[in-house]
Amino acid sequence: MEFCPNCGKMLMPKKGMIKCGCGYEKSLTDDDIEKQYHMEGETKPQSKVIVTDNKNVALPTTRITCYKCGGTKGYWWTVQTRSADEAPTNFIRCAKCGNTWRSSN
Ligand SMILES: [Zn+2]
Ligand SMILES: [Zn+2]
Structure with a gap:
C-alpha cells in the first residue's frame, strides 16, 4: 500500500501506474508491483520434493544360489503387478554379479 506524498491519500495502483487526484503520478517498478502482490496474496511455502533413488534403497538379503x-548372497524385493488378481512377483538379484531373476517361490 502506498500513500500520496503530496496529499496523503491512499493510492491504488492501476496498470503499473499510481495516479492521485491531486495530480501526483508515479510509475511502478516491477519491484513495487511484486511487493503489492505479496501483501495481498497468500504465499504458500513450497513443499519440498523428496527424490528417492531406488538404487540406494537397502534391500533385504537372502541366501541364494546364482x-x-x-554366488550365495542375493537381494530380493516384491513387485505387485497392475492387476490385483495376480500374485505379487518376487525378484532376486545376485549381490555378486547383479544377475536378476524372478523367484519361483
Ligand atoms: Zn495526492
Ligand atoms: Zn551371480
Whole structure:
C-alpha cells in the first residue's frame, strides 16, 4: 500500500501506474508491483520434493544360489503387478554379479 506524498491519500495502483487526484503520478517498478502482490496474496511455502533413488534403497538379503556366478548372497524385493488378481512377483538379484531373476517361490 502506498500513500500520496503530496496529499496523503491512499493510492491504488492501476496498470503499473499510481495516479492521485491531486495530480501526483508515479510509475511502478516491477519491484513495487511484486511487493503489492505479496501483501495481498497468500504465499504458500513450497513443499519440498523428496527424490528417492531406488538404487540406494537397502534391500533385504537372502541366501541364494546364482545360476550365473554361483554366488550365495542375493537381494530380493516384491513387485505387485497392475492387476490385483495376480500374485505379487518376487525378484532376486545376485549381490555378486547383479544377475536378476524372478523367484519361483
Ligand atoms: Zn495526492
Ligand atoms: Zn551371480
